[in-house]
Amino acid sequence: MMETGPPLLEVENIEKRFGGVRALQGASLSIAEGETVALVGDNGAGKSTLVKAVAGVQPADSGTIRLRGREVAIRSAKDAGALGVEVLYQDLALANTLDVAANVFLGDEPLWLKLGWFSVPDTRRMDAETAATLDRLRIDIPDPKRPVANLSGGQRQAVAIGRTIHRGRRELLILDEPTAALGVEEVRKVLALLRSLRDEGQTMIIVSHDLEHVFQVSDRIAVMRQGRVQAVVRTSEVTKTDIVRLIVGDIEDAVA
Amino acid sequence: MNGPAGGARNRFLGAGGTAERALALPFFNVAVAIVVLYAVFTAITGETFNTANNQITIMRAAAVFLILGVGQTFAMTTGGIDISTGSMIGVVGAIVGSGLELGWMDPIYAIPSAILVGAVLGAFNGFNITVLGVPPLLATLGTFVAYRGFTQYYMGVNLVTGLPDVVVAVGRASVLGLPVSVIVALAIAVLGWFVLNRTLYGRYITAIGSNPSAAEATRINVKAITASTYVIQGALAGVAALVLMGRLDSASAAMGEGVELHVIAAVVLGGTYLFGGRSTMIGTLLGVYLIGMLENGLIQTGAGFFVQRIILGLLIIAAVALQLQQRRSGPG
Ligand SMILES: Nc1ncnc2c1ncn2[C@@H]1O[C@H](COP(=O)(O)OP(=O)(O)OP(=O)(O)O)[C@@H](O)[C@H]1O
Ligand SMILES: [Mg+2]
Numbered sequence: 001m002m003e004t005g006p007p008l009l010e011v012e013n014i015e016k017r018f019g020g021v022r023a024l025q026g027a028s029l030s031i032a033e034g035e036t037v038a039l040v041g042d043n044g045a046g047k048s049t050l051v052k053a054v055a056g057v058q059p060a061d062s063g064t065i066r067l068r069g070r071e072v073a074i075r076s077a078k079d080a081g082a083l084g085v086e087v088l089y090q091d092l093a094l095a096n097t098l099d100v101a102a103n104v105f106l107g108d109e110p111l112w113l114k115l116g117w118f119s120v121p122d123t124r125r126m127d128a129e130t131a132a133t134l135d136r137l138r139i140d141i142p143d144p145k146r147p148v149a150n151l152s153g154g155q156r157q158a159v160a161i162g163r164t165i166h167r168g169r170r171e172l173l174i175l176d177e178p179t180a181a182l183g184v185e186e187v188r189k190v191l192a193l194l195r196s197l198r199d200e201g202q203t204m205i206i207v208s209h210d211l212e213h214v215f216q217v218s219d220r221i222a223v224m225r226q227g228r229v230q231a232v233v234r235t236s237e238v239t240k241t242d243i244v245r246l247i248v249g250d251i252e253d254a255v256a
Numbered sequence: 257m258n259g260p261a262g263g264a265r266n267r268f269l270g271a272g273g274t275a276e277r278a279l280a281l282p283f284f285n286v287a288v289a290i291v292v293l294y295a296v297f298t299a300i301t302g303e304t305f306n307t308a309n310n311q312i313t314i315m316r317a318a319a320v321f322l323i324l325g326v327g328q329t330f331a332m333t334t335g336g337i338d339i340s341t342g343s344m345i346g347v348v349g350a351i352v353g354s355g356l357e358l359g360w361m362d363p364i365y366a367i368p369s370a371i372l373v374g375a376v377l378g379a380f381n382g383f384n385i386t387v388l389g390v391p392p393l394l395a396t397l398g399t400f401v402a403y404r405g406f407t408q409y410y411m412g413v414n415l416v417t418g419l420p421d422v423v424v425a426v427g428r429a430s431v432l433g434l435p436v437s438v439i440v441a442l443a444i445a446v447l448g449w450f451v452l453n454r455t456l457y458g459r460y461i462t463a464i465g466s467n468p469s470a471a472e473a474t475r476i477n478v479k480a481i482t483a484s485t486y487v488i489q490g491a492l493a494g495v496a497a498l499v500l501m502g503r504l505d506s507a508s509a510a511m512g513e514g515v516e517l518h519v520i521a522a523v524v525l526g527g528t529y530l531f532g533g534r535s536t537m538i539g540t541l542l543g544v545y546l547i548g549m550l551e552n553g554l555i556q557t558g559a560g561f562f563v564q565r566i567i568l569g570l571l572i573i574a575a576v577a578l579q580l581q582q583r584r585s586g587p588g
Contacts, residue, residue: 097533102463107476109459117460
């Protein structure tokens with residue numbers, strides 16, 4: 001399937017230890033351009049750790065990462081960003097005391113006056129673009145000028161998603177549990193957004209525990225267990241029961 | 257529905273009336289305290305407290321605290337603290353003062369070299385905190401002791417005197433009735449306000465204090481920016497040292513002792529969170545004035561130096577306790 005060029009992202013044999021805990025024990029995964037891959041697995045399987053390795057916030061101990069066939073060194077979030085990898089973290093990385101627009105643009109502000117650290121951001125533009133993004137997500141935040149600490153879980157999630165889709169150059173969008181902790185209506189909005197991003201050709205990795213959501217948005221499903229990607233299957237060729245059995249380890253055969 | 261106009265409208269509708277807004281201002285408490293104390297001191301001392309001359313005296317005494325308060329506000333915004341400010345002043349006084357007195361430093365270089373020496377002292381704090389990972393309180397406690405030790409070692413019981421006119425002018429001259437030191441302090445405060453509220457730097461230090469891992473994840477250079485707040489604090493200690501040297505026309509081993517207490521009290525009383533993520537330069541300005549007024553008023557009502565210290569120490573505890581209280585009851 002679509003084997004025209006090298007995959008957009010290839011991770012191979014990624015290992016990561018936290019003291020005695022071997023969170024990743026040789027995880028490998030390959031994603032084609034324009035594809036949406038769901039990453040599933042039990043609690044502690046290593047999904048977030050794999051995401052953080054690719055995002056550079058917790059660089060891997062060993063293993064290789066290739067983007068479009070070229071080996072890249074991702075040692076920091078800055079490296080990943082320069083390569084066009086955008087991440088929505090599970091543990092909502094919002095600065096609680098800043099407002100919505102400040103969070104959406106944090107670290108990537110449009111500038112009104114360029115002066116290094118002492119640059120003056122273009123807040124007018126930030127407010128307008130943030131409002132447009134919230135509109136697109138159909139998320140209503142009555143007072144976007146207040147600190148995001150005051151927002152509901154869904155609204156906070158919307159801000160976090162708004163941030164990830166706002167970056168200029170994103171080759172790969174990684175979302176760690178984008179629908180966790182959301183209300184029914186908010187889940188629907190987020191899923192609709194993910195589908196429209198997929199239709200626009202955005203390459204995505206989506207981590208989720210909700211197989212219903214996984215089946216709605218993914219092209220393929222990668223199942224992690226004990227720090228490894230145990231199986232990768234085409235979403236259209238399997239049932240939820242198959243996935244559940246792969247997650248708990250009932251079936252040992254890895255499908256490519 | 258969420259256009260900029262809608263947002264602007266909601267800003268006024270969404271958050272209750274003007275009174276509620278005022279109450280939510282971080283420096284509301286300190287503003288009230290100023291009004292109350294002002295009335296109390298005026299009532300007790302009658303003529304002497306409530307005069308233009310006395311207000312100038314308060315401001316002149318408070319200028320050093322305001323200069324340092326700006327840097328302290330930056331450091332605290334990141335969730336840090338710098339208690340070595342007084343000791344940095346001591347070192348700057350010793351090196352620059354003796355350089356001037358012994359003639360190996362041309363007076364032209366007095367101001368830039370004071371700032372530079374201060375910045376280097378601050379950079380050492382920043383290095384220890386961000387590269388070595390020493391908690392700010394302990395890192396600056398270490399230099400609080402070490403820098404003062406150096407000053408005492410270097411100066412002994414000597415007193416540097418006969419400083420050049422530039423330096424004396426910084427401490428003593430007045431322009432249009434306002435002391436130069438007060439003008440310098442206010443200029444630094446205005447610049448500090450701008451940096452905190454209008455630049456990326458202000459946003460980033462707030463983000464760092466609010467959620468360091470969020471700041472890291474958005475590619476803010478957390479370590480460099482955090483360290484820079486201590487460099488700024490050091491440079492400002494250099495400016496403060498010039499003001500003190502100029503005012504006294506001398507430098508001694510004890511110069512700057514105890515200022516850190518005033519500065520920290522002023523910044524926290526002003527409404528800046530000791531835990532980072534929320535700060536106010538206007539609050540710092542008011543906090544500095546409150547502390548200056550309190551000291552001045554206490555002297556005039558006959559309370560001695562030791563009573564002042566007792567009150568200052570308790571005030572810091574009260575201010576932090578109040579912040580903890582607000583943090584528990586309100587979000588953020
Ligand atoms: N910073 C850390 N320090 C120590 N151990 C960690 C750290 N991060 C993850 N781990 C451990 O690594 C393993 C994998 O964790 P990870 O967060 O990647 O799991 P996950 O698949 O995302 O789980 P969940 O579905 O619960 O989010 C777990 O055993 C976890 O306890
Ligand atoms: Mg996880």
